[in-house]
Amino acid sequence: EVQFLESGGGLVQPGESLTLSCSASGFSFNRYALSWVRQAPGKGLKWVSTISESGDSTKYADFAKGRFIISRDNSKNTVSLQMSSMGADDTAVYYCVKFGSSAWYRYNWFDRWGQGSLVTVSS
Amino acid sequence: QSVVTQPPSASGTPGQGVIISCSGSRANIGNNHVAWYQHLPGTAPKLLIYNNNQRPSGVPDRFSGSRSGTSASLAISGLQSEDEGDYYCAAWDDNLDGLAFGGGTKVTVL
Numbered sequence: 001e002v003q004f005l006e007s008g009g010g011l012v013q014p015g016e017s018l019t020l021s022c023s024a025s026g027f028s029f030n031r032y033a034l035s036w037v038r039q040a041p042g043k044g045l046k047w048v049s050t051i052s053e054s055g056d057s058t059k060y061a062d063f064a065k066g067r068f069i070i071s072r073d074n075s076k077n078t079v080s081l082q083m084s085s086m087g088a089d090d091t092a093v094y095y096c097v098k099f100g101s102s103a104w105y106r107y108n109w110f111d112r113w114g115q116g117s118l119v120t121v122s123s
Numbered sequence: 124q125s126v127v128t129q130p131p132s133a134s135g136t137p138g139q140g141v142i143i144s145c146s147g148s149r150a151n152i153g154n155n156h157v158a159w160y161q162h163l164p165g166t167a168p169k170l171l172i173y174n175n176n177q178r179p180s181g182v183p184d185r186f187s188g189s190r191s192g193t194s195a196s197l198a199i200s201g202l203q204s205e206d207e208g209d210y211y212c213a214a215w216d217d218n219l220d221g222l223a224f225g226g227g228t229k230v231t232v233l
Contacts, residue, residue: 035222037168037224044125044209044211044224044225044226044227045160045162045168045211045213045224045227046224047213047221047222047223047224050221050222059220059221060221061219061221062219095167095168100170100173105215105222106154106155106156106215106217107155107156107174108156108215109156109158109170109173109174109213110158110168110170111170111173111179112170113167113168113169114167115167116167
């Protein structure tokens with residue numbers, strides 16, 4: 001059974017940094033690209049970032065470029081999201097998600113989602 | 124403002140059907156595959172439809188998806204109370220070089 005254990009969420013002050021981690025099990029971790037998706041309170045789902053199977057290719061939403069860094073450790077089955085210069089707009093539940101196949105992103109989908117990690121940016 | 128748009132709400136009585144539309148452009152729905160996700164209160168989002176019209180195992184056949192041109196739709200037949208929640212379409216956007224979610228449609232069972 002595919003499982004994700006997300007950690008690192010919590011309260012952070014504006015301008016500060018926070019790193020989310022997601023530990024995965026139940027599938028061949030290094031065979032799938034992974035992503036982070038967030039949901040701000042009362043808002044819809046928003047894609048944040050994607051990292052390729054090997055970790056050599058990354059993509060970011062415009063709001064994340066220059067502030068967030070996605071990384072993965074295939075030896076530990078973990079994916080992380082380092083967030084810096086955080087603002088109130090970054091307050092959200094962050095989901096660790098797995099792509100469903102090894103197809104190009106344009107032909108792919110998210111087949112498994114973590115339970116989410118709440119990040120609150122407030123003074 | 125998302126590049127993929129959905130109506131904010133849809134509703135029906137138990138047993139009825141509802142159709143949720145998802146409108147985009149050639150950069151997303153027109154050229155790439157669409158997926159649909161169900162997000163029920165207090166749970167993680169769940170994949171309902173992938174590759175425009177494919178159902179993962181375990182998803183009831185009451186849920187069906189289709190795509191035509193730059194639009195897609197999700198049909199729910201035989202509406203049940205447990206279907207109440209938010210539904211999102213998503214497609215890769217070539218201009219953004221990222222995934223675009225629709226704004227979500229809240230389904231209410233009257």
